[in-house]
Amino acid sequence: xxxxxxxxxxxxxxxxxxxxxxxxxxxxxxxxxxxxxxxxxxxxxxxxxxxxxxxxxxxxxxxxxxxxxxxxxxxxxxxxxxxxxxxxxxxxxxxxxxxxxxxxxxxxxxxxxxxxxxxxxxxxxxxxxxxxxxxxxxxxxxxxxxxxxxxxxxxxxxxxxxxxxxxxxxxxxxxxxxxxxxxxxxxxxxxxxxxxxxxxxxxxxxxxxxxxxxxxxxxxxxxxxxxxxxxxxxxxxxxxxxxxxxxxxxxxxxxxxxxxxxxxxxxxxxxxxxxxxxxxxxxxxxxxxxxxxxxxxxxxxxxxxxxxxxxxxxxxxxxxxxxxxxxxxxxxxxxxxxxxxxxxxxxxxxxxxxxxxxxxxxxxxxxxxxxxxxxxxxxxxxxxxxxxxxxxx
Amino acid sequence: xxxxxxxxxxxxxxxxxxxxxxxxxxxxxxxxxxxxxxxxxxxxxxxxxxxxxxxxxxxxxxxxxxxxxxxxxxxxxxxxxxxxxxxxxxxxxxxxxxxxxxxxxxxxxxxxxxxxxxxxxxxxxxxxxxxxxxxxxxxxxxxxxxxxxxxxxxxxxxxxxxxxxxxxxxxxxxxxxxxxxxxxxxxxxxxxxxxxxxxxxxxxxxxxxxxxxxxxxxxxxxxxxxxxxxxxxxxxxxxxxxxxxxxxxxxxxxxxxxxxxxxxxxxxxxxxxxxxxxxxxxxxxxxxxxxxxxxxxxxxxxxxxxxxxxxxxxxxxxxxxxxxxxxxxxxxxxxxxxxxxxxxxxxxxxxxxxxxxxxxxxxxxxxxxxxxxxxxxxxxxxxxxxxxxxxxxxxxxxxxxxxxxxxxxxxxxxxxxxxxxxxxxxxxxxxxxxxxxxxxxxxxxxxxxxxxxxxx
Numbered sequence: 001x002x003x004x005x006x007x008x009x010x011x012x013x014x015x016x017x018x019x020x021x022x023x024x025x026x027x028x029x030x031x032x033x034x035x036x037x038x039x040x041x042x043x044x045x046x047x048x049x050x051x052x053x054x055x056x057x058x059x060x061x062x063x064x065x066x067x068x069x070x071x072x073x074x075x076x077x078x079x080x081x082x083x084x085x086x087x088x089x090x091x092x093x094x095x096x097x098x099x100x101x102x103x104x105x106x107x108x109x110x111x112x113x114x115x116x117x118x119x120x121x122x123x124x125x126x127x128x129x130x131x132x133x134x135x136x137x138x139x140x141x142x143x144x145x146x147x148x149x150x151x152x153x154x155x156x157x158x159x160x161x162x163x164x165x166x167x168x169x170x171x172x173x174x175x176x177x178x179x180x181x182x183x184x185x186x187x188x189x190x191x192x193x194x195x196x197x198x199x200x201x202x203x204x205x206x207x208x209x210x211x212x213x214x215x216x217x218x219x220x221x222x223x224x225x226x227x228x229x230x231x232x233x234x235x236x237x238x239x240x241x242x243x244x245x246x247x248x249x250x251x252x253x254x255x256x257x258x259x260x261x262x263x264x265x266x267x268x269x270x271x272x273x274x275x276x277x278x279x280x281x282x283x284x285x286x287x288x289x290x291x292x293x294x295x296x297x298x299x300x301x302x303x304x305x306x307x308x309x310x311x312x313x314x315x316x317x318x319x320x321x322x323x324x325x326x327x328x329x330x331x332x333x334x335x336x337x338x339x340x341x342x343x344x345x346x347x348x349x350x351x352x353x354x355x356x357x358x359x360x361x362x363x364x365x366x367x368x369x370x371x372x373x374x375x376x377x378x379x380x381x382x383x384x385x386x387x388x389x390x391x392x393x
Numbered sequence: 394x395x396x397x398x399x400x401x402x403x404x405x406x407x408x409x410x411x412x413x414x415x416x417x418x419x420x421x422x423x424x425x426x427x428x429x430x431x432x433x434x435x436x437x438x439x440x441x442x443x444x445x446x447x448x449x450x451x452x453x454x455x456x457x458x459x460x461x462x463x464x465x466x467x468x469x470x471x472x473x474x475x476x477x478x479x480x481x482x483x484x485x486x487x488x489x490x491x492x493x494x495x496x497x498x499x500x501x502x503x504x505x506x507x508x509x510x511x512x513x514x515x516x517x518x519x520x521x522x523x524x525x526x527x528x529x530x531x532x533x534x535x536x537x538x539x540x541x542x543x544x545x546x547x548x549x550x551x552x553x554x555x556x557x558x559x560x561x562x563x564x565x566x567x568x569x570x571x572x573x574x575x576x577x578x579x580x581x582x583x584x585x586x587x588x589x590x591x592x593x594x595x596x597x598x599x600x601x602x603x604x605x606x607x608x609x610x611x612x613x614x615x616x617x618x619x620x621x622x623x624x625x626x627x628x629x630x631x632x633x634x635x636x637x638x639x640x641x642x643x644x645x646x647x648x649x650x651x652x653x654x655x656x657x658x659x660x661x662x663x664x665x666x667x668x669x670x671x672x673x674x675x676x677x678x679x680x681x682x683x684x685x686x687x688x689x690x691x692x693x694x695x696x697x698x699x700x701x702x703x704x705x706x707x708x709x710x711x712x713x714x715x716x717x718x719x720x721x722x723x724x725x726x727x728x729x730x731x732x733x734x735x736x737x738x739x740x741x742x743x744x745x746x747x748x749x750x751x752x753x754x755x756x757x758x759x760x761x762x763x764x765x766x767x768x769x770x771x772x773x774x775x776x777x778x779x780x781x782x783x784x785x786x787x788x789x790x791x792x793x794x795x796x797x798x799x800x801x802x803x804x805x806x807x808x809x810x811x812x813x814x815x816x817x818x819x820x821x822x823x824x825x826x827x828x829x830x831x832x833x834x835x836x837x838x839x840x841x842x843x844x845x846x847x848x849x
Binding site for chain 2: 012014015016017018019020021023024027028029030039040041042043048051052054055058060061064066067070085086089
């Protein structure tokens with residue numbers, strides 16, 4: 001799916017007028033494109049990138065490492081798609097940037113740091129972008145007494161499995177307490193990081209492998225606690241031609257369903273002021289804004305407050321699109337801005353439903369001594385007493 | 394030109410991150426979204442203070458390197474394309490709103506403040522005030538728009554946005570900082586006079602005299618309610634008098650005209666779009682009644698439109714850039730002609746004829762300026778950015794339109810370099826002489842946006 005292999009891109013990239021709506025929030029009160037806000041040259045706005053891509057397609061400019069670096073200095077947060085005013089074009093902006101990255105990879109211009117993602121992911125000892133020994137999850141299955149076959153598969157995702165184990169364990173404990181008939185698979189990376197960075201050669205193999213594992217477990221439903229995995233399984237796998245019959249859930253959707261049906265009842269309180277950070281992969285990319293909020297609101301004692309930029313206009317955490325590995329310092333600066341915004345709400349807790357956001361917000365919190373509690377929704381619920389009734393799903 | 398040395402000096406002034414001669418940056422800054430032919434820039438620089446602007450101008454003057462100041466870069470007529478290369482100075486890092494004076498109603502802003510930024514800031518912090526903003530996207534700058542004699546919201550009632558400038562801080566090629574307007578005498582940036590008024594030198598001179606670092610612009614009371622009363626007119630010949638009569642009533646905040654051949658049902662009509670304001674529904678209803686009556690008497694018709702259409706026109710700023718997508722081609726440029734009202738029928742004919750001749754769907758319109766003293770009449774040509782022949786066709790249409798506008802007595806607004814030359818050809822020789830003298834006096838090395846307003 002590179003620029004030149006996809007006729008569609010060639011035919012539409014020049015539609016970008018570079019009007020600049022893509023840089024802003026909906027009310028123009030701030031720049032909401034992390035890349036433009038950081039680098040400030042027009043080159044680093046989405047319009048600038050699309051014009052560069054058009055320049056590459058039309059041979060007005062040549063590929064170089066510097067050009068590729070501009071394409072990679074973007075967290076693919078989707079603010080541009082949200083605010084671009086050109087219908088039926090705006091939806092494609094992030095896809096076009098990713099396609100251009102794939103072309104950069106093909107031409108040999110993938111930046112070195114991002115290359116590590118594919119080297120680790122394709123390594124048969126790892127199959128994850130973190131360079132950790134692959135966990136086949138057998139130990140966890142034993143620890144939680146999980147069957148080989150079940151109605152649900154909990155697709156943990158690499159970030160939760162290797163970096164945010166508390167989030168993973170909280171999810172496992174919740175699913176057990178909720179009597180969900182679930183199991184784990186020997187999962188390999190969902191491929192979100194390599195797709196986002198254009199390193200797509202082996203993506204189809206990974207998808208096929210994971211689908212086979214899920215099918216082998218006999219599952220009709222897959223649940224994940226990661227916004228990135230959720231987007232990838234539900235959207236990207238299909239784009240790559242995957243054919244599967246199971247349904248994809250984010251944990252927050254299950255929680256909301258159980259609460260709506262009166263099957264989940266909290267018996268203790270969480271007496272804190274919490275602000276919710278919309279993960280780009282769940283919000284702008286998948287359109288899920290209210291479901292998590294509904295769940296937070298039903299937790300007794302919680303005071304949910306909104307940051308100025310929320311929902312479609314949320315400020316990105318800065319970790320996505322390969323930015324965390326490619327531009328570590330900038331990535332944390334982006335999260336710092338989010339925490340500063342959260343500070344203004346009076347919240348002591350910033351919470352999200354994505355291990356990747358959790359990691360980056362925590363890194364900024366530690367680095368800049370922001371004194372927040374950074375916690376995932378499922379970890380909040382893990383702290384609470386609750387009663388579950390009749391959860392046959 | 395010793396590019397390495399100049400880049401090093403620029404980096405020393407603004408920091409390494411904000412000076413560039415990388416090919417990807419130069420590619421972007423060598424073109425604009427209009428139909429003009431790109432010209433290569435040598436450097437792009439983003440200053441963050443008047444002091445940095447001064448240092449850059451001293452460097453450029455010493456090295457005789459052209460300087461092209463840039464705001465939003467969306468004039469469409471290539472005014473920020475470096476005709477003779479040099480340094481493109483993107484002002485958007487200078488983006489502080491320095492003061493809002495509620496009582497005397499002005500905003501003091503740095504040159505890189507965008508129209509979207511000021512609009513949002515006032516909405517949140519000074520909801521009783523509204524700024525003059527153009528129909529351009531929110532990424533254009535307040536300074537850039539005012540300095541090209543821009544028009545937009547509130548132009549019918551209060552004049553073009555250039556006339557709303559109270560004061561400027563400018564850096565001239567000698568590197569000195571000058572304050573113009575009341576700020577030269579007082580701490581308040583509240584008026585242009587009563588001292589000799591040099592501000593006009595910087596309006597529509599397209600960066601050929603100096604670089605603006607700060608600007609004070611008038612703000613206006615924001616009415617509680619706004620609505621639009623649409624009218625429909627078949628015969629363009631009745632428009633001058635009808636519009637003039639509407640302005641006599643003093644009820645129109647803004648007046649727009651729209652003429653389009655597509656969709657088909659719009660062909661052959663002029664749409665009159667009158668913005669009214671009020672403190673109550675009753676006031677709006679009364680004004681609507683007056684306008685309905687005027688439309689009837691003026692051989693036109695009142696037109697009821699769905700709320701969603703009205704909302705499109707009420708949005709601030711309007712999404713005028715949609716014209717770039719009419720043909721899914723990503724480009725449009727227009728001749729915006731300043732004309733006296735009596736030329737409206739003639740310019741409509743010119744616009745339609747030239748559009749059809751070039752195979753472009755006629756898309757014309759106007760904004761009334763200053764209670765009927767003038768109209769900014771635009772004739773827009775959309776093109777496909779990926780098709781060089783189509784872009785050439787648009788350039789030819791623009792050139793013909795500029796010629797035709799000048800012939801009937803109008804003046805092309807923010808004209809591209811070729812259009813400026815047409816204006817100069819028609820200009821009173823002594824005006825040209827004066828222009829050249831002032832330019833030579835203030836910019837003896839000719840570093841300021843050379844190629845523009847070049848008196849040969």
